[in-house]
Amino acid sequence: MQIAVTTPTGNVGRHVVTTLIRAGIRPRVLLRDPGRLAPGIRGEVDAVRVDQYDPEAVAAATRAVDALFWVDPTTGSQDPLADYARATAAVVRAVRENCIGRVVFQSSIGAEKRHGAGEIDGLAHTETALDAAAADTGTDVTHLRCGYFFTNLELQLDALRTGTLPVILPLDQPMAWVAPRDIAEVAATRLLSPGWSGRTVQAVHGPADLTWEQVADILTTATGRPIGVERITDEAMRTRLRGTGMTDGLVEAVMGMSTGLREGFVPEQRRTVRTTTPTSLAAWAHAHLRHRLADAPG
The missing domain is CATH 3.40.50.720 (NAD(P)-binding Rossmann-like Domain)
Structure with missing residues (x-):
């Protein structure tokens, strides 16, 4: 084969x-x-x-x-x-x-x-x-x-090191990780x-649907560093993304992945044994994220 x-x-x-x-x-x-x-x-x-x-x-x-x-x-x-x-x-x-x-x-x-x-x-x-x-x-x-x-969290190491993740989704909106x-x-x-x-x-769908508030708690425990989340405006997020060197077209494409699923979106397939996978965010963060933050001040 x-x-x-x-x-x-x-x-x-x-x-x-x-x-x-x-x-x-x-x-x-x-x-x-x-x-x-x-x-x-x-x-x-x-x-x-x-x-x-x-x-x-x-x-x-x-x-x-x-x-x-x-x-x-x-x-x-x-x-x-x-x-x-x-x-x-x-x-x-x-x-x-x-x-x-x-x-x-x-x-x-x-x-x-x-x-x-x-x-x-x-x-x-x-x-x-x-x-x-x-x-x-x-x-x-x-x-x-x-x-x-x-692994998208690895793109936000600087924010994690400051102890606050900026997001544009509602902090209590669950989603699959x-x-x-x-x-x-x-x-x-x-x-x-x-x-x-x-x-x-x-x-x-991963093992569980998580809100950003739950994600912050999991990351705090797994990394040993206090981490919170803050909901910011769409325009503030655009400014942050442009600051990383993204083109305007890419900024809008990235923004759309959140704004387009922000209001009332429900995945076509629900969570079942077929769609659920085992690795937890806590286990992954402890194994892959903790050491990347260990040398940061805080």
Whole structure:
């Protein structure tokens, strides 16, 4: 069985790769720079240098594969949704040209809205385009609708060190939080399992829905540092994001992922044993976040 994996050094992709290796698979990994692979991984995979925005390159890199784990690449441009459309065109061409048997796509909670959720709209476009291609080719497709990644907190280390996380969502609004490693486990299982076919959606909700107030309490206990949250205005958040160097287009796309899910949004799939994964935020923060804050003053 030949399985191709995109973003093999990413928060989810690297765990997909190691899970497949442990399952006895030698995956084909697609990335811009094979030199970024961990030394211990290089001898266990077939690495292909590829730009995921290049339809011809993606089609060539996925010839003769049975299954594909696809993640739309990150973008920092002025028009993120145009970049998502370019990546979507590449994966759709690969599916159609190579008649890939199954695709597992890393999507997000909120993609079911289809419009009005900022950057998530790009993932929604990939979902619908893959569905259309699959209808023509007979490809089996699973869309993983993932919750909020624990690792997003690593992008806010400076704020964590000050003891206050700024957010624009209501502090008492619960949402799904999930460990990327758990997403990878679901993805690898879907790639390998013969027990499904057709077009499916698999939500990955983590172990519990958490409010930002609960998150602050968990982080305080796990890291040993007092951490709180503060709701700020949308415009204040825009100013913060622009201060990190984001383009105006990217700022609006990032903002939309929160504002678009802020009022009355309910995920298409509810929390069940199928959508619940085990790793807690407390365990992840103690293992991965605590040491990164340990040397900060406070």
